Amino acid sequence: MNDPIYTPPAVWTEEAPSGGQFASINRPISGPTHDKTLPVGVHPLQLWSQGTPNGIKVTVMLEELLAAGHTGAEYDAWLIRIGEGDQFSSGFVEINPNSKIPAFLDRETGVRVFESGSILLYLAEKFGALLPKDLSARTETLNWLFWQMGSAPYLGGGFGHFYKYAPEKYEYPINRFTMEIKRQLDLLNKTLADRAFIAGDEYTIADIAIWPWYGALVRGEVYDAVEFLSAHEYTNVIRWADAVAERPAVKRGLRINRTSDNNTDWISERHSAADLD
Numbered sequence: 001m002n003d004p005i006y007t008p009p010a011v012w013t014e015e016a017p018s019g020g021q022f023a024s025i026n027r028p029i030s031g032p033t034h035d036k037t038l039p040v041g042v043h044p045l046q047l048w049s050q051g052t053p054n055g056i057k058v059t060v061m062l063e064e065l066l067a068a069g070h071t072g073a074e075y076d077a078w079l080i081r082i083g084e085g086d087q088f089s090s091g092f093v094e095i096n097p098n099s100k101i102p103a104f105l106d107r108e109t110g111v112r113v114f115e116s117g118s119i120l121l122y123l124a125e126k127f128g129a130l131l132p133k134d135l136s137a138r139t140e141t142l143n144w145l146f147w148q149m150g151s152a153p154y155l156g157g158g159f160g161h162f163y164k165y166a167p168e169k170y171e172y173p174i175n176r177f178t179m180e181i182k183r184q185l186d187l188l189n190k191t192l193a194d195r196a197f198i199a200g201d202e203y204t205i206a207d208i209a210i211w212p213w214y215g216a217l218v219r220g221e222v223y224d225a226v227e228f229l230s231a232h233e234y235t236n237v238i239r240w241a242d243a244v245a246e247r248p249a250v251k252r253g254l255r256i257n258r259t260s261d262n263n264t265d266w267i268s269e270r271h272s273a274a275d276l277d
């Protein structure tokens with residue numbers, strides 16, 4: 001299997017599952033695989049998600065809004081089991097045609113929102129929170145929000161996939177993506193040398209987007225790669241990651257849309273604050 005020589009055929013066809021942890025849900029076409037409506041709760045804000053790094057961004061954002069007193073941010077969070085293909089139901093695809101969590105609906109405005117960055121921006125604008133109003137500070141926040149959207153696929157789909165999930169270890173992609181991830185960590189480390197948070201002195205949606213990936217990476221919470229990446233060298237990233245982890249809303253957001261028989265802190269669905277209290 002770990003054959004270093006592969007000659008691509010003239011036309012690619014799917015002949016056998018590619019192997020690896022996510023092979024069973026990968027397919028070369030988009031659209032629903034089955035008819036099923038989504039459950040809807042009582043609150044205006046509805047989230048269909050799972051507690052992965054991309055999913056956590058939205059539950060942390062909503063918990064931050066509630067912690068800041070925005071009572072209109074009450075929400076229902078429903079579990080989408082991506083390993084079982086829930087993201088391919090007809091109801092889910094109506095909200096997110098890209099079939100990936102998180103997917104979000106504001107029933108008050110009738111607006112559907114997909115892509116975690118778009119959801120963070122929508123909520124920041126709706127509630128006037130966690131996104132500075134001043135044009136220059138707002139733009140710096142959006143610079144880093146969009147940076148995350150372009151960069152994290154190298155971490156998750158690139159480094160994480162080949163270092164942790166691929167059925168065998170291949171030196172070429174591991175080298176390529178490790179180089180890029182160390183460059184990204186060095187960039188964050190230099191950025192955080194003279195500011196408390198990613199976009200400046202204020203905690204913003206840029207921190208909420210970047211922390212579940214890069215904060216979790218240096219804290220050893222994803223991919224088991226702290227030693228491999230010499231993560232201890234990125235001291236400013238670690239300082240920032242530890243400070244964000246201490247926020248009560250972050251601690252709450254992390255527990256939502258997750259399932260484990262062993263972790264009694266985790267909840268698969270959230271419909272009111274009492275579910276977490």
Ligand SMILES: N[C@@H](CCC(=O)N[C@@H](CS)C(=O)NCC(=O)O)C(=O)O
Binds near residue numbers: 052100101102
């Ligand atoms: N750029 C998207 C990425 C979303 C994404 O990749 N979600 C993953 C879980 S972290 C997913 O739903 N995977 C299921 C699949 O690919 O079928 C975002 O930020 O919302």
